[in-house]
Amino acid sequence: MEVILAEHAGFCFGVQRAVDTVYEQIGNREKEGRPIYTFGPIIHNEEVVDDLEKRGVRVLDSLADACAVPEGERGTVIIRSHGVEKSVCESLKELGFDVVDATCPFVKRIHNIVEKESLVGKSIVIVGNAGHPEVEGIKGWSAAATYIVESVEEAKNLVLRPEEELCIVSQTTFNYKKFQDVVEIFGERGYNGSVVNTVCNATEVRQAEARELAARVDVMIVIGGTHSSNTKKLYEICRQECEMTYYIQTLDDLHLRLPESVRLVGITAGASTPNNIIEEVQNYVRINF
Numbered sequence: 001m002e003v004i005l006a007e008h009a010g011f012c013f014g015v016q017r018a019v020d021t022v023y024e025q026i027g028n029r030e031k032e033g034r035p036i037y038t039f040g041p042i043i044h045n046e047e048v049v050d051d052l053e054k055r056g057v058r059v060l061d062s063l064a065d066a067c068a069v070p071e072g073e074r075g076t077v078i079i080r081s082h083g084v085e086k087s088v089c090e091s092l093k094e095l096g097f098d099v100v101d102a103t104c105p106f107v108k109r110i111h112n113i114v115e116k117e118s119l120v121g122k123s124i125v126i127v128g129n130a131g132h133p134e135v136e137g138i139k140g141w142s143a144a145a146t147y148i149v150e151s152v153e154e155a156k157n158l159v160l161r162p163e164e165e166l167c168i169v170s171q172t173t174f175n176y177k178k179f180q181d182v183v184e185i186f187g188e189r190g191y192n193g194s195v196v197n198t199v200c201n202a203t204e205v206r207q208a209e210a211r212e213l214a215a216r217v218d219v220m221i222v223i224g225g226t227h228s229s230n231t232k233k234l235y236e237i238c239r240q241e242c243e244m245t246y247y248i249q250t251l252d253d254l255h256l257r258l259p260e261s262v263r264l265v266g267i268t269a270g271a272s273t274p275n276n277i278i279e280e281v282q283n284y285v286r287i288n289f
């Protein structure tokens with residue numbers, strides 16, 4: 001029996017980079033002995049966060065948490081892939097922390113665009129979900145008026161001055177089609193300015209690959225947390241293509257009894273599933289079937 005692992009299973013590039021940065025800093029601390037913090041959990045995966053906690057990495061949920069750290073314990077703070085407001089970076093430095101920026105380069109690119117365009121006087125429109133940490137972070141790099149628009153309706157109702165020049169960007173995980181629809185409204189309303197497509201296609205690529213793999217295999221295994229909406233989505237996509245699709249969190253949930261006719265097994269995983277879990281499942285299926 002053959003096992004095929006989807007190339008884009010699990011962490012996207014930006015999350016992998018942020019998690020690797022934390023483990024690198026743990027290695028450095030062994031030399032330097034300074035405490036390590038992450039600003040917010042580095043990833044929404046309990047196993048990873050627990051493992052880091054065991055290694056002495058603490059989570060700061062806010063600037064207030066950072067202020068509460070005694071001065072002698074203000075070591076390194078790692079900024080996660082979503083990024084943060086410029087003022088947060090500055091405040092952390094002022095408090096005496098070493099800031100290690102693991103903001104995903106695709107998000108950092110948006111910060112740079114927003115800062116540059118707002119400094120030449122353009123108003124910023126972020127197409128995304130208000131309240132999402134990435135969107136709040138992006139907003140915090142703007143030096144001009146900034147609007148967050150989530151839907152076509154909101155774009156239609158946004159009150160703007162007629163002479164306002166816009167720079168429109170999007171949250172990286174926003175749906176590209178919805179972004180285009182919103183942009184179209186600003187065009188229809190006659191606003192000038194620039195539009196930068198900053199949607200990241202990591203999610204789409206993972207889903208397209210899962211669909212294609214599920215259509216080829218006899219059995220499909222989808223690994224991810226039960227609360228992970230992107231894993232649920234992956235499961236639904238795979239289930240449409242392959243009737244024998246299983247949704248598991250870890251190897252412990254896998255109780256497979258496969259018919260003899262099964263020749264090909266496909267494996268994919270949600271965006272917050274660590275590599276070691278994916279590998280365990282893959283090795284188990286390879287060895288046991």
Ligand code: F3S
Binds near residue numbers: 013104105106172
């Ligand atoms: Fe991931 Fe960076 Fe895209 S964090 S989803 S690769 S913007």
